[in-house]
Amino acid sequence: MTNQNDSFIDEVTEDLRRDRLFLLMRRYGWIVVLAIVLVVAATAWREWSQARAMQQAQQFGDSLLAAEAAGADPAADAAALAALPAAQPGQAALRDLLAGGAWAQAGDAAKAAAAYDAAAGALPQNVVMRDLARLKSVLAQGSAMDPAARDAALAELSAPGAPFELIALELKAIALVGAGRDEDALSLIRQIQQKDGVSQAMRRRLSELMITLGVDPEPAAAAAVPDPAAAMPVLN
Numbered sequence: 001m002t003n004q005n006d007s008f009i010d011e012v013t014e015d016l017r018r019d020r021l022f023l024l025m026r027r028y029g030w031i032v033v034l035a036i037v038l039v040v041a042a043t044a045w046r047e048w049s050q051a052r053a054m055q056q057a058q059q060f061g062d063s064l065l066a067a068e069a070a071g072a073d074p075a076a077d078a079a080a081l082a083a084l085p086a087a088q089p090g091q092a093a094l095r096d097l098l099a100g101g102a103w104a105q106a107g108d109a110a111k112a113a114a115a116y117d118a119a120a121g122a123l124p125q126n127v128v129m130r131d132l133a134r135l136k137s138v139l140a141q142g143s144a145m146d147p148a149a150r151d152a153a154l155a156e157l158s159a160p161g162a163p164f165e166l167i168a169l170e171l172k173a174i175a176l177v178g179a180g181r182d183e184d185a186l187s188l189i190r191q192i193q194q195k196d197g198v199s200q201a202m203r204r205r206l207s208e209l210m211i212t213l214g215v216d217p218e219p220a221a222a223a224a225v226p227d228p229a230a231a232m233p234v235l236n
Contacts, residue, residue: 078102093122104140112140
């Protein structure tokens with residue numbers, strides 16, 4: 001008898017639980033369904049956005065390649081590149097960098113510098129891209145650039161830890177030579193030679209610059225490297 005009562009109570013309890021579940025589903029089930037729909041919609045939107053961004057990036061790259069081959073001379077290529085629409089700041093920076101290179105190749109330093117400056121302004125938070133564009137702008141303008149503006153730009157570009165610190169320092173040395181400050185240029189060249197990361201090509205250029213100033217670069221190199229024989233102890 002006790003077992004029958006327990007079985008009856010269990011069945012009633014199960015029925016009550018089932019009724020409560022159905023009631024909850026009837027009352028709040030739409031929330032679950034809505035949540036599932038939102039998750040599916042968000043996933044579909046993300047996949048569509050990624051596919052669309054990839055397609056736009058591919059189309060932009062194809063447009064760049066087509067623009068570079070649009071004309072028979074660099075000026076035509078530069079004009080075609082500059083006319084390309086860019087949907088993203090990164091695309092605008094890349095477009096302006098390429099356009100600046102084409103304008104520089106065409107011999108139009110002013111338009112090249114303007115394109116490089118636009119590239120630097122497109123991605124102000126991207127230090128490497130920004131400094132590369134600014135450095136190219138200084139190179140494109142050359143001696144025609146306002147000396148004060150050039151010195152200010154090179155001072156920032158050659159700050160310790162800057163991406164193009166060594167190249168900017170080399171340009172500062174060249175600018176000092178152009179200003180007739182040969183001793184300051186030599187002092188800066190020797191400082192550059194002592195820095196880490198100086199490539200062989202840069203060392204060669206710095207040595208050639210010292211030679212043009214009438215200074216033999218070898219004594220400075222010899223003074224920087226101690227003579228192993230002189231450091232050996234004298235044995236009796």
